[in-house]
């Protein structure tokens with residue numbers, strides 16, 4: 490199997506999506522991938538971050554996580570995106586990053602990337618699916634290949650069963666309401682596996 494390079498690109502205010510990104514990295518490494526975990530640039534004013542102790546603590550704890558760039562996407566064969574929902578949609582920090590990718594897209598360098606997405610929200614039906622599908626919309630514009638988990642593993646049935654991409658509900662205190670670690674790791678392995686097939690098919 491071809492050696493797959495995976496970039497996991499996330500945004501997180503209070504740590505949930507950072508945790509999902511870490512689990513995805515674990516699953517992808519088990520599948521033999523070379524993995525980068527990258528956050529997108531924070532855009533919120535420092536005063537807003539400072540006003541929320543959990544946000545401030547998470548920003549401080551992850552200050553050394555590298556910030557994603559277009560070059561990281563060019564490097565990668567496979568991409569996993571992870572975001573908290575914002576009013577049922579993609580957070581502006583991630584959207585801003587996506588909106589910097591016009592140059593790469595114009596050169597055809599996002600085509601055939603194998604991608605998948607994960608999300609979190611404060612409520613069980615607070616917009617996780619819509620947020621993942623909003624990310625998928627951009628992926629289709631790139632000509633990327635979406636490797637959604639579907640129901641390809643038993644972990645779907647114990648994690649809330651979101652076939653579009655793993656998602657989780659998170660309480661005000663930051664505790665996850667569904668046990669999604671196995672589903673995240675499966676999604677990452679599947680993304681890497683499909684990327685391996687695509688890469689091998691291209692002779693690489």
Ligand SMILES: Cc1cc2nc3c(=O)[nH]c(=O)nc-3n(C[C@H](O)[C@H](O)[C@H](O)COP(=O)(O)O)c2cc1C
Pocket residue numbers: 500501502503504505506507572573574575576577578609610611612613614615616659
């Ligand atoms: C501006 C804003 C909008 C939000 N919108 C929603 C929403 O539409 N539905 C929902 O269930 N949770 C909503 N939330 C809660 C976040 O999705 C939740 O805090 C997040 O998933 C936690 O992820 P993180 O720890 O990685 O930041 C919102 C939070 C903020 C700050």
